[in-house]
Amino acid sequence: MDVLDLARTQFAVTGSLHFLFVVLTLGLAPLVAIMQTLWTFRGNPVHERMARFWGQIYVINYALGIMTGLVMEFQFGLSWSGLSHYAGDVFGAPLAVETLGAFFLESTFLGLWIFGWHRLPPKLHLACIWIVTLTAYASAFWIMAANAFLQNPAGAVDRGGHLELADFGALLTNPMLTFALPHVIGAALLTGGCVLMGASAYQLFRGSAEREFFTKSLRLGVVVAAVGAVVAVAFGFAQFGPLGEFQPDKFGGKPLAGAGLGFMILIGELFQFVVLFFLLPTVRWLPRWRWAHPIMMMLTPLPFLAAILGWLAREAGRQPWLIYGKLTVADAMSPGLTSGMVTTSLVAFTAVLGLLAVADYLLIARTVRRGPAAVTLGVPPGPGGPAPERATALSL
Structure with missing residues (x-):
């Protein structure tokens, strides 16, 4: 491969690995918030244990996902300086708002939620996790606004060889954003629901003593997965309208984008059929049907695969443009790059992100295998439980 193909491959690999963390973070955050809401207003201790158990998995994924996001930031400066020079005034705006206004708030309130167990009043502590959820979705909005600008540079004008933002409202109401964002949210809810379900x-298949705990978790997972599947599929097909108007040649003669789209649609339709016509109608009895448990376990990785395929279809279909109709990928690449330089960084980034993904999977799998009895997040201080600070450290 030449240096351009290597740089594109690098971004595709690192972007795909990062998105695995993002889609689970967006999927789990509202579920944990719902669990804690049920506990706060109904007082069922099972809901508290659910919030702590699934919250610990959320924290693990969030902490490791931050590191993968840092690699994405490095690549804009290392490989794609032409994008910054030509469109940094526009493309950088939503990214800056996401970092300063959403990500920092999300991290701050997540810290308050982690360390606030048994310290903050229950309703104030509940508000923290809901703010975490809302700011996570605000982050998704700004990231998707930046990506939609690459798909359709709405609100920008070319002045003196670089783009300037002329209409901020047009940037936020970009047709390539308004349908894509709900599609991503639906995919995230489907992913989070499937993780709970699987x-x-x-645990139910192996005869866990925590039957009530995992029965409630499974039923919530099925319901959320059903909602996510419907939203993802509906808004996925709705995107064909703007695509036909702004990128009519998106999938023509581009095998990677045709293949990615086709398999993503296949997985989405499969989920919609299985969840809506099999799992949801029988959700009352599913916890007792041991024969169905392996099926639900096998479904768990499919939303992650669909998310990667969808991302590849959206990005590969834009080629050879980085900013559609304005800036090609070749012109956006940093000058002076050699194949050796990009290959070295590709191997390094892939190794780091790959290790983080493996570590994330192993930590989550261990947490699931050990069950809620071993959870350290939110353990009350005093005899029989570690202090909140040590509990948080152990949870990571």
Whole structure:
């Protein structure tokens, strides 16, 4: 491969690995918030234990996902300086807002939620996790706004060889954003629901003593997965309208984008059929149907695969443009790069992100296998439990 193809491959690999963390973070955050809401207003201790158990998995994924996001930031400066020079005034704006206004708030309130167990008043502590959820979705909005600008540079004008933002409202109402964002949210809810469903099915299949705990988790997972599947599929097909108007040649003669789209649609339709016509109608009895548990476990990785395929279809279909109709990928690449330089960074980034992904999977799998009895997040201080600070450290 030449240096351009290597740089594109590098971004595709690192972007795909990073998105695995993002889609699970967006999927789990509202579920943990719902669990804690049920505990706060109904007082069922099972819901508290659910919030702590699935919250610990959320924290693990969030902490490791931050590191993968840092690699993405480095690549804009290392490989794609032409993008910054030509469109940094526009493309950088939503990214800056995401970092300063959403990500920092999310991290701050997540810290308050982690260390606030048994310290903050229950409703104030509950507000923290809901703010975490809302700011996570605000982050997704700004990231998707930046990506939608690459798909359709709405609100920008070319002045003196670089783009300037002329209409901020047009940037935020970009047709390539308004349908894509709900599609991503639906995919995230489907992913989070399937993780709850698959992990709970695993514990029920092996005869866990925590039957009530995982019965409630499985049923919540099925319901959320059903909502996510409907939203993801509906808004996925709705995107064909803007695509036909702004990128009519997106999938023509581009095998990677045709293949990615086709398999993503296949997985989405499969989920919609299985969840809506099999799992949801029988959700009352599913926890007792041991034969169905392996099926639900096998479904768990499919939303992650669909998310990667969808991302590849969206990005590969834009080629050879980085900013559609304005800036080609070749012109956006940093000058002076050699194949050796990009290959070295490709190997390094892939190794680091790959190790983080493996570590994330192993830590989550261990947490699921050990069950809620071994959870350290939110353990009350005093005899029989570690202090909150040590509990948080152990949870990571």
